[in-house]
Amino acid sequence: METAQRLACCDIEATVASDQIRALDTARIISHLLKVDIKSTSLLGEVKRPQELVGKWHYRPRSLFVMGLILLNACRTSWHYGDEENPIEHYKRSLEALSYITKQENERIAVVTHRVTMTMLLHLMKCGGKAPNLYLFQIIAYIR
Numbered sequence: 001m002e003t004a005q006r007l008a009c010c011d012i013e014a015t016v017a018s019d020q021i022r023a024l025d026t027a028r029i030i031s032h033l034l035k036v037d038i039k040s041t042s043l044l045g046e047v048k049r050p051q052e053l054v055g056k057w058h059y060r061p062r063s064l065f066v067m068g069l070i071l072l073n074a075c076r077t078s079w080h081y082g083d084e085e086n087p088i089e090h091y092k093r094s095l096e097a098l099s100y101i102t103k104q105e106n107e108r109i110a111v112v113t114h115r116v117t118m119t120m121l122l123h124l125m126k127c128g129g130k131a132p133n134l135y136l137f138q139i140i141a142y143i144r
Contacts, residue, residue: 013106
């Protein structure tokens with residue numbers, strides 16, 4: 001509610017959100033208060049982690065081992081530990097998400113997504129679509 005109230009003075013015209021529950025719930029609050037429409041897309045979804053890590057503590061030894069392997073292989077295009085989205089796939093999806101957002105008919109759009117995806121989107125906007133150093137991005141954004 002507080003975020004929505006802060007956005008009230010920004011003349012937001014629309015909301016684009018991840019299609020995942022937490023983001024949609026936040027988008028609904030913002031859109032209701034600002035009286036704007038919501039469009040949802042899977043392009044703004046959370047980074048898909050290996051199923052083995054879902055719901056597990058990030059600092060348990062096995063989680064650290066798996067995230068270490070993902071970090072070491074961050075720049076290998078087709079490498080996967082399991083069923084996760086690798087950093088290069090996340091980068092490409094984020095480029096698609098940015099393109100989707102910029103093709104909207106409105107100019108002032110509130111974007112509701114998840115921490116790692118928002119970090120990538122902000123990097124892409126700042127650097128004109130150039131890929132980040134994926135090793136550094138892994139350390140900053142993926143490992144909590």
